[in-house]
Amino acid sequence: MSESPFHHLMPLCQLPARATGRICELTGDSEFCQRIREMGFGESVYVTKIAGNGTILCQLNGTRIGLSHDAARQILVERVGSR
Amino acid sequence: MxxxxxxxxxxxxxxxxxxxxxxxxxxxxxxxxxxxxxxxxxxxxxxxxxxxxxxxxxxxxxxxxxxxxxxxxxxxxxxxxxxxxxxxxxxxxxxxxxxxxxxxxxxxxxxxxxxxxxxxxxxxxxxxxxxxxxxxxxxxxxxxxxxxxxxxxxxxxxxxxxxxxxxRHDLPLSRHAWDIPAPIAPAVAELQASLVSNGGKAPLIARAEALLLLTDQDSVRVAGSAPLDAKTQEILRSWQSRWEAQGVDWAGTLVSSRYEAIGRLASEVAQSAKPSAQTLSDRIDAVVIHPLWGWVVLALVMTLLFFSIFKFAQAPMDWIGDGNAALAGWIRGLMPDGDLRNLLTDGVIGGVGTIVTFLPQILILFFFIGLLESTGYMARAAFIMDRLMGHVGLNGKSFIPLLSSYACAIPGIMATRTIEDPKDRLVTILVAPLMSCSARLPVYLLMIAALFPGPTYPIAAKVGIMVLMYALGTIGAFGFAWLFKRTLLRGKPPLMIMELPPYRLPRIKDVLLQMTERAGLFLKNAGTVILAISIVLWLLAAYPKSPAGATATEQLAHSFAGRAGHLLEPVIKPIGFDWHIGIGLISSFAAREVFVSTMGVVFSAESGGEDTTSLRHALNAARWPDGRVLFTPLVCITLMVFYVFAMQCMSTIAVVRRETNSWRWPLFQTAYMTGAAWIICFIVYQSGTALGF
Structure with a gap:
């Protein structure tokens, strides 16, 4: 069964473990947005949350990145499936 | 050519x-x-x-x-x-x-x-x-x-x-071109021209700087030490206000268009088979960064480290100790009694020889730190500490410099250069020397040996005291970071974004290289600074000579070193220390491990040069003038607590001066750490005494 294309946006921190999301919006201040864009967290990029409720571990383009909870809260994603 | x-x-x-x-x-x-x-x-x-x-x-x-x-x-x-x-x-x-x-x-x-x-x-x-x-x-x-x-x-x-x-002599220039987005291209051209004509930059450097000025909101930071010229600044502001009015996210657009160009390149040249199963790093991380198991792993790693220090270092320590004794005995047999002989046996062997005895522990410590650094665990430790560090007002990234400071505060302070926010960096610099460094190890080990003399005491008790001291320093660092973030250096807790490398098998060659380098530094320090201090200290402890017939203790008390110790005694008596310890506190301001060599020199001098090897026995025999034992268990603990908190390291002060570009912060750091050390020791000693310890 195919995934529905109409998922609600959710912060990356709320994405379940092992689920993948597509980054739709960065809501932090411009300094933060610019930094994470340069690290590859651009809009439309796919990110998989690996673990964590407080500090979270995610995978992006094959790289693991640890993000503070507040940082992950500012990355809005659309869930697209599980890894 | x-x-x-x-x-x-x-x-x-x-x-x-x-x-x-x-x-x-x-x-x-x-x-x-x-x-x-x-x-x-x-x-x-x-x-x-x-x-x-x-x-x-x-x-x-x-x-x-x-x-x-x-x-x-x-x-x-x-x-x-x-x-x-x-x-x-x-x-x-x-x-x-x-x-x-x-x-x-x-x-x-x-x-x-x-x-x-x-x-x-x-x-x-x-x-x-x-x-x-x-x-x-x-x-x-x-x-x-x-x-x-x-x-x-x-x-x-x-x-x-x-x-x-x-x-090759003839390396080609890249022919890869990317299109700067249309709304931004005129601004890049205008800024580039201005940087060439007003800033005196070469055209391509000017273009790169123009792009950086548009990618980073902070033009002062981009400009670096040379401020941006007024004309370029004006052009930048004018474009930024125009885009703000039009709702153009110029910085985001620039990054996105670069990534689009890169994406086209990458899709053409790289193919990736979709990973289907969990990787080994995934499986290890499931435990190592787990909210509960992660802490258990960290505790196990630290316990194993300290256990190894006690378990595996004893035999080589004894060999070095026996070597010192044999060398002192050989010199005594070779030379007639006199100042020169005493200088060699009490000053050089009593000072440098004692400190070299701790080389095996230092090697074991650096072996473990090397393993942690080469496997990929350092970033995981920072990850699990992030939440705790958030309560303090820092983030997990600050934990890497703090972890490095377990080896030595100097590389730890250097590692703060990776911290983005200047205030957070300064807070991390201020608290990094509270993490127990390798130079404290000889002091802790000496005090633990005095606390638990002989092999009858279980190793767990010794490890427990050691872990307690390391934990106390870490808690102290967090506590002061919390205080500074709420007073002197207020600011929001920074957000952590940190790459976690895949786990790798440790490269023993790199670990051994680091161990030998640190051992070399330790021995070099012992052979230069500590040797010089030991000789000077021996002279200060041997002169001026007291009248004939004075005992060794009277001679030491009469000497320059004894007088300095006596001068300090009123300040340190409330925390249970006498003038002998006072001499150690003064000399170890140069470096903490000098305390051990100082005790070696002081007690060798006092024993009349009879015994240079068993400093532990000399400490256990030391008495106050009224006959009370000097190194009671409470004093041993208080002394360790003093070394946990006090800023006893000239090299750290020099590095903090360089990294903060002022004397203000190293002086403040010395004052707060030494002040805190005295106050905490006062509380520990007076409470302990009141409770009958």
Missing amino acids: AKAPVYAIVGNPNCGKSTLFNALTGLKQKVGNYPGVTVEKKTGTLYSQHGQPITIIDLPGAYSLAARSPDEAVTRDVLLGRREDTAQPDRVLCIVDATNLERNLYLVHQVLDLGRPVILILNMMDLAAQAGISIRVARLSQMLGIPVIPCEAVNGKGIIELKLAIS
């Missing part, structure tokens, strides 16, 4: 720059498996295939030329030719982690804009193959128009091909 070119090695953090630098130059720059090992540029020489010397500059890792932290600023400033101490590199070796080509190419893309010949090195090709990633190297080279060398720097593969490419 043409001038030999200067190459700079540039790449993302932890992609193997220093490993490559070592492979090319034969030097032994420190390497590790965590981001931020290199925080300053290092220069080495490679000989081309024609025998021509070529300078190679190893630079700190950066994700972008829009530098956010002091270490990234070093990379940006060297590449843009802004450093007075370093010529602008003629050519650039861009090294990328082949397992994450797209993200790594972002920095390469910015470097290509500088208009210098670039060689692209695809490192970790073996790991990329394991991850199912295949890269069409020839196609990438064709598309970029520059040499692309696949490589495994850690195994030396691809190094010969790279050396051949480096030796």
